[in-house]
Amino acid sequence: xxxxDLSARTGATTRALRxxxxxxxxxxxxxxxxxxxxxxxxxxRVRYLQRLYLAGxxxxxxxxxxxxxxxTPTPDNTDAAFARMTEEREKLDAHIAELSRTRDSLDDxxxxxxxxxxxxxx
Amino acid sequence: xxxxDLSARTGATTRALRxxxxxxxxxxxxxxxxxxxxxxxxxxRVRYLQRLYLAGxxxxxxxxxxxxxxxTPTPDNTDAAFARMTEEREKLDAHIAELSRTRDSLDDxxxxxxxxxxxxxx
DNA sequence: CTTGAACTTCACGTCGGCGTCAAATTTTAG
DNA sequence: CTAAAATTTGACGCCGACGTGAAGTTCAAG
Numbered sequence: 001x002x003x004x005d006l007s008a009r010t011g012a013t014t015r016a017l018r019x020x021x022x023x024x025x026x027x028x029x030x031x032x033x034x035x036x037x038x039x040x041x042x043x044x045r046v047r048y049l050q051r052l053y054l055a056g057x058x059x060x061x062x063x064x065x066x067x068x069x070x071x072t073p074t075p076d077n078t079d080a081a082f083a084r085m086t087e088e089r090e091k092l093d094a095h096i097a098e099l100s101r102t103r104d105s106l107d108d109x110x111x112x113x114x115x116x117x118x119x120x121x122x
Numbered sequence: 123x124x125x126x127d128l129s130a131r132t133g134a135t136t137r138a139l140r141x142x143x144x145x146x147x148x149x150x151x152x153x154x155x156x157x158x159x160x161x162x163x164x165x166x167r168v169r170y171l172q173r174l175y176l177a178g179x180x181x182x183x184x185x186x187x188x189x190x191x192x193x194t195p196t197p198d199n200t201d202a203a204f205a206r207m208t209e210e211r212e213k214l215d216a217h218i219a220e221l222s223r224t225r226d227s228l229d230d231x232x233x234x235x236x237x238x239x240x241x242x243x244x
Numbered sequence: 245c246t247t248g249a250a251c252t253t254c255a256c257g258t259c260g261g262c263g264t265c266a267a268a269t270t271t272t273a274g
Numbered sequence: 275c276t277a278a279a280a281t282t283t284g285a286c287g288c289c290g291a292c293g294t295g296a297a298g299t300t301c302a303a304g
Contacts, residue, residue, distance in 0.1 A: 004280065015262060033270045035281055055224030058260075065231075085232050092225045096218060102177035103214045110207050126250060141292060155300045157251055180290075
């Protein structure tokens with residue numbers, strides 16, 4: 001599969017796909033002329049990457065988790081990945097909590113507005 | 123009050139305060155020599171700005187909401203501000219939901235790891 | 245009056261995830 | 275075989291909320 005095909009099937013731009021490879025999140029073989037060749041598995045992989053990006057994880061974080069996610073676990077990387085994932089989960093949790101607080105304060109503003117509108121007969 | 127005082131009382135750096143003014147979120151009078159003069163009200167105003175920034179709102183968004191928050195409401199800007207706030211709230215909600223899904227999938231990965239570790243006697 | 249702290253404007257640096265243009269090459273269709 | 279489409283690498287652009295000097299001016303204290 002060529003890069004344009006992978007792009008069409010995942011929705012990621014070709015630029016994004018090259019960026020993913022540059023970051024070590026995606027690998028490819030090359031044709032005689034140097035063009036990238038991707039496989040069916042890469043479609044799933046890119047979709048997975050997109051989910052992680054959408055989740056607010058950075059390339060570095062994804063890179064740290066990906067080896068474990070995609071390869072056969074070994075004692076070494078299992079321990080490290082476990083620690084890293086737990087750490088990320090906690091960060092994510094904190095992030096969610098912060099956003100929730102923000103939402104609440106926004107709700108306060110909205111409630112104030114609503115009350116104000118209700119008290120007035122425009 | 124000078125910019126350093128306002129900085130000390132709000133925790134915002136002087137750079138940030140000048141940036142707020144540049145963005146139209148804060149106003150000041152000037153001394154004969156051109157130095158900014160702030161009032162007690164500005165302390166509250168900056169703290170309010172900080173809350174909104176902490177809430178993840180951009181300068182542009184804040185700028186759109188501020189007229190309503192700080193001035194006498196009129197029917198026009200009340201409606202606009204209400205719409206804007208509601209919109210922001212929904213974006214935030216969607217973002218939170220997305221992060222929650224990611225956290226869940228991360229939990230799945232962690233659970234898988236844990237089970238794997240438990241099944242092995244290293 | 246002098247010192248030095250506080251202040252002024254100007255303007256480049258930062259980070260991440262790409263967008264976008266450019267010139268050269270490769271692949272594919274006819 | 276040729277023209278056109280796809281792909282390659284390289285490199286600058288962008289956004290947002292400031293950080294971080296730099297060079298010059300002003301203010302408050304002794």
